[in-house]
Amino acid sequence: MLRIDRATYDQIVAHARRDHPDEACGVVAGPAGTDRPERFVPMLNAARSPTFYEFDSGDLLRLYREMDDRDEEPVVIYHSHTATEAYPSRTDVSLAQEPGAHYVLVSTREPDRTEFRSYRIVDGVVTAEEVSVVETLTQAAPLTDGSP
Amino acid sequence: MSIEVRIPTILRQYTGGEKAVEGSGSTLAELIDDIESRHAGLRNRLVDEKGLRRFVNVYLNDEDVRFLGGLETSVKDGDNVTVLPAVAGG
Numbered sequence: 001m002l003r004i005d006r007a008t009y010d011q012i013v014a015h016a017r018r019d020h021p022d023e024a025c026g027v028v029a030g031p032a033g034t035d036r037p038e039r040f041v042p043m044l045n046a047a048r049s050p051t052f053y054e055f056d057s058g059d060l061l062r063l064y065r066e067m068d069d070r071d072e073e074p075v076v077i078y079h080s081h082t083a084t085e086a087y088p089s090r091t092d093v094s095l096a097q098e099p100g101a102h103y104v105l106v107s108t109r110e111p112d113r114t115e116f117r118s119y120r121i122v123d124g125v126v127t128a129e130e131v132s133v134v135e136t137l138t139q140a141a142p143l144t145d146g147s148p
Numbered sequence: 149m150s151i152e153v154r155i156p157t158i159l160r161q162y163t164g165g166e167k168a169v170e171g172s173g174s175t176l177a178e179l180i181d182d183i184e185s186r187h188a189g190l191r192n193r194l195v196d197e198k199g200l201r202r203f204v205n206v207y208l209n210d211e212d213v214r215f216l217g218g219l220e221t222s223v224k225d226g227d228n229v230t231v232l233p234a235v236a237g238g
Contacts, residue, residue, distance in 0.1 A: 027235075053236060054234060054237075057207075057212045057214070057234075058212065060205060060235060061207055064156075089238040095203055095234065095236050097156075097158045097234075097235075098233070099157075099158060100157065
């Protein structure tokens with residue numbers, strides 16, 4: 001299950017809407033080993049494409065250096081699909097290389113309704129997981145399940 | 149002196165969990181061959197028959213080696229090499 005706070009959830013959705021019809025991408029970093037997505041880091045889609053995303057290689061190095069220095073890891077890796085459902089594409093699965101991350105997919109294909117889904121992608125196997133949106137990550141019980 | 153190579157999480161299965169390994173060589177290709185001799189399997193995750201794999205980024209002292217000389221990039225003692233898988237998809 002992915003537990004994410006409302007403000008970060010909203011930032012991811014806003015980024016996806018802003019970059020539509022191109023795919024938006026980024027990470028939410030968190031302290032290593034905690035599974036807590038705390039620091040929203042929108043990234044530039046170097047591909048600037050409606051069907052592909054890729055972090056710029058220089059940005060990627062700076063991001064990983066920064067996370068290393070702060071003892072963080074990429075808890076969430078997100079990107080948008082702008083014409084299809086919020087489900088990992090074959091390309092997403094074959095290129096997924098962070099087995100510890102929650103891969104968040106946001107679909108902006110409908111203007112007034114956003115799909116927000118989370119998956120684990122490990123060794124080519126996709127597993128959907130529940131998304132629990134909470135007001136703050138320190139809160140004990142989820143307020144909503146994140147479903148539309 | 150030697151060359152430090154930082155290994156990403158997904159490839160640490162080849163380094164016994166180590167975040168960084170050391171190696172030597174005068175080019176990136178030689179360095180990878182040297183590391184492969186102690187960490188078998190790593191090379192195949194970095195290179196294919198055409199050269200460096202498209203979705204693996206290798207940096208020499210913070211510069212993407214694609215903008216240097218790829219596998220033929222010169223390396224020397226004291227250099228730092230970082231390997232990072234691309235974050236990409238469709």
